[in-house]
Amino acid sequence: MKLWRRGILVVIAALAASVLAACATIPRDGAVTRGGAVSAQDNPFGQVDYLPLGPGDGESKQQILNGFIQAAVSPEAGYQIARQFLSSSFRSQWNPDASVTVDRAAQRTVDDGGSSTQLKLEITPQAFIDQTGDYRAADSQAPVPLNYSFVKEHGQWRISQAPPGIVIDSDQFQNVFSPHPLYFYSPDYSFLVPDLRWFPSSRTTIATRIAKALLAGPSPWLQDAVVTAFPKGAQLASGSVVVAGGTAQVALNSVAAAADAPTLNRMGEQLTESLGTSASSVDLTIGGVGQDVSGATSAVQNPAVAANPLVLRSGKFGFLSGKSVVPLGGVADQLESLHPTAATVTADGGAAAALADGSVYAASDALSHPVRVDDRHGLVAPSIDSHRIVWSATTDASAPFAVSAGDGATATLKAAWPDARQLLSFAVSRDGTRLAALIGTTDGQSHLMVAGIVRDATGHPTRLGEPVDLGGLGLSSGISLTWSDELTVAVLGVSPQGGTAIVTQQLGGLLSDTTSGPAGAAVIAAGNPSSQLWVLTSNGSLETPAGNGWQTVSTGVQVLATQQGRG
Incomplete structure (x- = not known):
């Protein structure tokens, strides 16, 4: 399983490299479409950072909207580049992590409806990803309207209202997002059970996203079919997971302080297997106290069958x-x-x-x-x-x-x-x-x-x-x-x-x-x-x-x- 995950990341890195070789600028004119310029930084885990451009001087409302959608594929520094397209009053209100809508950029249309401060973007969704990274194919191909409002600040158009979440072209989605199985247990703790999620392939945020989603529990459809070693209310004490030298430093609040040794070992196993290639080991603290999670468990991951039919x-x-x-x-x-x-x-x-x-x-x-x-x-x-x-x-x-x-x-x-x-x-x-x-x-x-x-x-x-x-x-x-x-x-x-x-x-x-x-x-x-x-x-x-x-x-x-x- 780990080899499979590593292979996915290598493919993503290769795709990003091909994009870099082919594109030098981000077009802002015409319909809202997928942009091209990204930057990749080498790192030990093969993950890719996308660094789109911020707004340019004198850009039209449609160019600002186009640039905003392109920039929203980069989660670096809390979507810092995408927020540059937003008005000063709306910048902190926009919630990019609320959802992801995957569509085809070629099918997007933009209409101002006769308004000087409004644009309606109409998209045809293919899939949705919720705030926990849960992927679902769209039930319908009916167009979905998204409304954006604009104001001028210092003579430049900025977005003053936008739907929560981001919109991304289906071709670009597989370059920017990567799949990560979170692991829970069968009720008898005999098996590790995967719950696949999708997160932006950012080396600075991926470990935190995985840990938060794991602590939040399984997807709704698996809710009563699997169990977790983490007690209800367990959260990251520091708000983030730092990976240093291949070790993920995970600090939890004191909710789990009463956990016994088998439970602690299962917590460590869930974290280690879920973090995958983001970290090779876990350093766990609960309420500021270091925990030994090195003990083995008997849970089987990805049970195999015999080689012969x-x-x-x-x-x-x-x-x-x-x-x-x-x-x-x-x-x-x-x-x-x-x-x-x-x-x-x-x-x-x-x-x-x-x-x-x-x-x-x-x-x-x-x-x-x-x-x-x-x-x-x-x-x-x-x-x-x-x-x-x-x-x-x-x-x-x-x-x-x-x-x-x-x-x-x-x-x-x-x-x-x-x-x-x-x-x-x-x-x-x-x-x-x-x-x-x-x-x-x-x-x-x-x-x-x-x-x-x-x-x-x-x-x-x-x-x-x-x-x-x-x-x-x-x-x-x-x-x-x-x-x-x-x-x-x-x-x-x-x-x-x-x-x-x-x-x-x-x-x-x-x-x-x-x-x-x-x-x-x-x-x-x-x-x-x-x-x-x-x-x-x-x-x-x-x-x-x-x-x-x-x-x-x-x-x-x-x-x-x-x-x-x-x-």
Whole structure:
């Protein structure tokens, strides 16, 4: 995970360098568009500082507005350059951290409406980021008007009123902002759970932004599905985090002074993993007293799966190795007896969920034979979580999920998927805190949606949190999905151009990639490393990416099973 974050920062630095080579001035005439001139300063973490120009003499209202929007991409010194475009009375009132609106600069329009002191900027939003760095795709492409007022100070136009937050072009956004996963815990502290946020890539402010967001807690959709080691009311005592020599100096108020050693170690772990490449270690003080946070915890980050695909072939269930199937052991005999069409197995191979003869079964080394847990019409491939809970659902998106511990007792959980028409596929995350669903929506598209899983003290699911729609995937129809790592879901579907396609989507991030899939693709599963994907076709051919195409690994495969992660 750390390597991935470091790679993102290197790409950002490279993009900034290319901008510097191509542009020398910031245009202020014409429509409000993306500016070009930035400056980068070398630093140990590869982050980039953007230094736009301040207002020039005699500039028009539209030039001032253009310059203000361009300058607002730089958070240095509290957005000092952007504030130069504001009137003296409004300068301290403007709140740039309230939100970020990502749009396309080419679609912006400006109109004065006949007023000598007003401008209306109309934008088409693509995404929004709130004050905690939470990214959300826009629900609508309808234009949004933003109103700006102007006054003259010392003969120069300045903005006297503006909406809170900043507006940034989608192309520039990925150069100026970078993704940072904040880490919380599963309720039993077994897993570290990422919550992706976006912050300006500023070396002077990034550590502070990360720490403040971490202390503020998880995103609303994860609120009751994860926990944090920091007590309510814990805040930065000094207002900022200073990074010196690779060590982040984090000073908290005295709210957490009563924390025991395990809790302190978890605080240190959350800070260290969340700060990522911004700091290699943490020096924590609480109420002015230094704390030892060097103790190890047992939490697993980004649980992995086995490198080989897990399959049913020629009646044998196990890992495919070369031309042979290595028996799984555990529940393999029970699965083989079911002749399933879909299966999901826990990391230890001791429990599984299977779809066979139109019903969902729970298999376990604690059972003498598989137990039928759901026989509703239209069942899709089931899932199983880290607590050995079997999850099942039908294609009816309005119907509840059934959850069973395999003992015959089954509970139901309702999921209010927005604008849902059909449930196409779903899977529980490897840490058991989130459920991803591929939903056919009423507008005819396939959307990826996620919801937090709320559990009781025994680990049994009690409800699903409010779902979040991550947006359309650009597919004519969805087929299957799988978790490829702690933050990414890979979706198999039908391409609008014909054939199949695979789309990878970060939770809380951008559509990462879209590639062509093999002909007749029916099921997708992830391997190890997370970039390794396996696809089973309708004729039993198991395929894996090879260069720009797909290579047949095996034929005669009846089931490609999903593996849950292990530590």
